[in-house]
Amino acid sequence: METRELRYFVAVAEELHFGRAAERLGIAQPPLSRAIRQLERRLGAPLLERTSRSVGLTEAGVVLLRESRTALDAVDAAERRTRRAALAPTGDPGVVLATKAGASNGLLSKLLDVYAAEPGAVSVEVVLCGIGEQEQLLRDGRADVALLHRPFDGTAGFDTEDLGSESQLLVLPAGHPLTGRTDLRMADVAALTAPPMARWPRTDGSYPDGPGPQVREHSQLLQLIALGRAAALLPESVRSHLGEDLVSVPVIDAPTVTTVIAWPPQSRSTAVAGLVRTATRL
Structure with missing residues (x-):
């Protein structure tokens, strides 16, 4: 499957309307319809239930929507991290850490201080997020690592280490x-x-x-x-x-609320690994 096809399908699945999806994608409706039919033929399964008045997702469509979002997030993440590495003045893009503004302040301050003293430490850019935003930044590559809080933040699809729990x-x-x-x-x-x-x-x-x-x-x-x-x-x-x-x-x-440090499972960054080790040691 091509990423273009996945983006087309996600637009239709989220809008549940071919006209709105085509407008969102900036293309005409006929080629969008053809692309979805071609995708269904290739997969050997109907993805959408179409009537003259409505569009709905089949069970296969629900699965593909979930998997498509994950795949497209991974593609976007790869692009963002590659661009950041290319633009880094020292050749080392550092680490971007996302955390909810106003949360885990004591832990974050200690983590940054202790990590900065580690041999081989790189620069850490802290992105302070609105409620629930740090998870998406981690999924789409705008962040390399994040502090999340279960049960409020989703951790599915990430590698995590628990850092502490509180009432x-x-x-x-x-x-x-x-x-x-x-x-x-x-x-x-x-x-x-x-x-x-x-x-x-x-x-x-x-x-x-x-x-x-x-x-x-x-x-x-x-x-x-x-x-x-x-x-x-x-x-x-x-x-x-x-x-x-x-x-x-x-x-x-x-x-109880559990603070975790989370990172993408496909990460091969030694800097992320070092930051995680420091966090778990603390």
Whole structure:
């Protein structure tokens, strides 16, 4: 299969409309339809269920969509990393590390300091991401390694090492009735209606249903909580970043959050390997 065919199929599978997919790709609809039919013949399986009014995915189409995204991410990643290596002034492109802004600050600072003192250490560019963005940067080659947080971030398809786990807190505006409690349970969190729980994007970019505000940035989230517009369940390490207008209460039965360092399994970078070794040692 050609990458061009995969890009054509992904556009149709995501739009579920040949006209919109053709417009998105910047091509006419007839050659797009022919390309999809040719792909189906080559694979020996229907990928789309077509009617006069709708387009849907078959079971084979669902599998190819998932695999196509992975394959195209790998192609894009190879191109980006090759270009970065070619443009590096010293011939060494260094390492790009993606992490969520405001998360794992203590670990990140220590990791960078200790790694910089290692023999053969290269430069590390830190990319601070919005909520959930570091996973995609790692998949498409804009980052070489990332700090992710299970269960919030997806780690499927990556090699990972666990770096530590922590409990969770409910962060509320100061003066909220629940801030007088010594601890809470998930049932208390589920029953909370004012302020509503903030919503952040899933890995596909969509948001879960609910009345709470949609957030993408850690600083945005904390400001909304301070204004009494949102509440959030966050890792215990966030406590050191809370101002006087925010209060945290432990949620004793909340699932633990595990920080992991992740990298693509096909990586052969000795610099990435060195950074991972330093992180696991810490």
